[in-house]
Amino acid sequence: MMKVKQGDVQKLALLYERYNRSLFSFFYRKTKESQLSEDLVQSVFERILRYRATYSGSGPFTTWMFSIARNAHIDHFRKVKRRKEDELPDEERIAGEVPTGYEELDERNKKKVLLEKALDMLDEDKREVVILSRYEGLKYQEIAEIQGVTESAIKVRMFRAMKDLKVFVTTLSEEYNHE
Amino acid sequence: MNNRYEELIAGYFEGNLSPEEDQMLQQLIESGEIDLIEIEAMRQLHDQLDMIRVPQPSDEMSKNFYHMLENVQDKKSGLPNTLNSIATWLNEKLSKLTVARIGYASALIIAGFLIGATLNSNSEELEQLSGEMQSLREMMMVSLLEGPSTTDRLRAVTISATIPEADSKAIRALLFTLNNDESVNVRVQAVDALMRWSGNETVREGLVKSISHQNDDMVIISLADAMVELGMRQSAGEFEKLMKERELNELTKTKLENSIAVLM
CATH class of the missing domain: 1.10.1740.10 (RNA polymerase sigma factor, region 2, helix turn helix motif)
Known part of the structure; x- marks a missing residue:
């Protein structure tokens, strides 16, 4: 550079x-x-x-x-x-419709669909932390510089992102299996 | 859960806890202040995120990038883009007017004269820049061809399409790929890429010699098409030898027999 x-x-x-x-x-x-x-x-x-x-x-x-x-x-x-999706409250962002062909998928692919949907439901800042950390391999300190906050704040965002993700996956799984 | 605990767990997800932090986390789990089952469920999700894949970008993205880079180079070298723009504008507008064909022709002649005159004054610099761009692309192509990823090697072959004239190093790299790459797709693409430089004797000879290295029907058929297109009679013997030595499927055999008939 x-x-x-x-x-x-x-x-x-x-x-x-x-x-x-x-x-x-x-x-x-x-x-x-x-x-x-x-x-x-x-x-x-x-x-x-x-x-x-x-x-x-x-x-x-x-x-x-x-x-x-x-x-x-x-x-x-x-x-x-x-209009960004993350401006909506969580309840509204939970996708109601079961994706086409979901029921025919094996467990692994069902999990993949749920994770993908759940990741989309995270608010923008949290989702960005997950993307940069998990997929692009950046360290929390580097993400902190990008988002203009402290490293501690990024760690808290990451924890809360994973916590939200767990809740969203559970909620979606129940919804899809119920329907 | 307080922020300090959350930070600790995030560090645990990243696999980046210091020995002291690790010990602290263990103590918090033992004391029940952090729920091991909950953080393990989150860590599992963290690992499972790997399942979500993204598609590959199209070749168009690279073409657009290199186009942009060339434009920047042109501007940097002080080429008269205004004249180029005028010529393009004239071309677009006048070509639509049938009655103005004579005017169109005259305008193109004048614009061509002006652009030509100005380009001549910059031609040395332009030639140098163009040469540097080509060297860079060749360098990248060779470097990607040596990589372990099939996608990278396919991209390297795609890059070769943007190189108007290849030097011996680029040709050697592509011929080596054609003879040794484990991916059939890469080898087929290498045949197409080499065909762009079919005026080069090394390329022509290399293509003929590579026939005996091939064991995949797709690649053999691509080479047969290439040899017919180039009218390489000496390849007929190589194909005959291949038919005797290898077990080919019926379609490939028929294809080769037809190709040999055309070549002889």
């Missing part, structure tokens, strides 16, 4: 090859839309070029990159003025 900052913009291609899938995965887990996620990945690399002078090199590059990714995601949703 330091070379990109110094004007060797071709080196951005190396960063792209290393991180594009990780960024795509981050956006896809947030939006569930492939095309939008690809557009947001492109937006991140455009921003990296535009703001390269602000990169200090003091922390891990991924922390800076995911901060940009987070802002790109927030900006996008501000632009389209989409």
Whole structure:
């Protein structure tokens, strides 16, 4: 990244090859839309070029990159003025309808469906902590920098995210099996 | 449960507790202040999150990125994008007007002259940048081809499609992939990728030699199509040898017999 900052913009291609899938995965887990996620990945690399002078090199590059990714995601949703699901109270976010073909799935795949639904039901900050920690391998300290809070706050968010997830999985399982 | 306990448990999920923290957690579990069954259920969920997969991004994403990077390079090299834009605009507008065909032709000639004149002044720098871009892509391609992931190797082959002229290192890497990669998909894609540089003698010879290395019908059929397209008569002998030495399915045999007939 330091070379990109110094004007060797071709080196951005190396960063792209290393991180594009990780960024795509981050956006896809947030939006569930492939095309939008690809557009947001492109937006991140455009921003990296535009703001390269602000990169200090003091922390891990991924922390800076995911901060940009987070802002790109927030900006996008501000632009389209989409009503975010996490603005709804938990009761309303619990999906009522059983997914098509759920009953025919084996136990493992049922669990997968429940987890995926439950993860979507977490509020945005908690879900982001789970995504960055569990799927992108970031440390709590790095996530704290990205979200602009203390490491302790991130740990508390992670604990509460897992606690919520457990409740959502149980609730959904009961709902789906009851129907 | 207080925040300190929650932090401890989150550290436990991450597998990042210090010996002192670990001891503290054990004590809290023993004293019943933290419910072991509850945190184990959460830890299990934490582990099970691995089950949720995401799809792969499309090739279009990489194409868009490299397109963006090339535009940045163009701007950096001071190319007259305004002239390019004018030419594009003229092209789009005038092509729709049948009655203005003569004007259209004249405008293109003038625009071409202007762009050409300006490009000439930058051609050396442009050539250098273009060369650097190609080297970078070749470097990435070779590096990805050496990786353990099939997806990465397929991507490497895709990257090769954006390289107009390959150097010997890139050709060697693709030929090595064609002869040795464990994935049939990667090998089939490697045939297609090499065909883009079929004007290169090393590529043509490499494709013929690789026939004897193949044991999968899909790859053999791809090579047969490639040899017919290139009119490589010397490959007929290799295919005949292959038919004698290997057990091929009937469809592949028929395909090879037809290909040999065309080649001879």
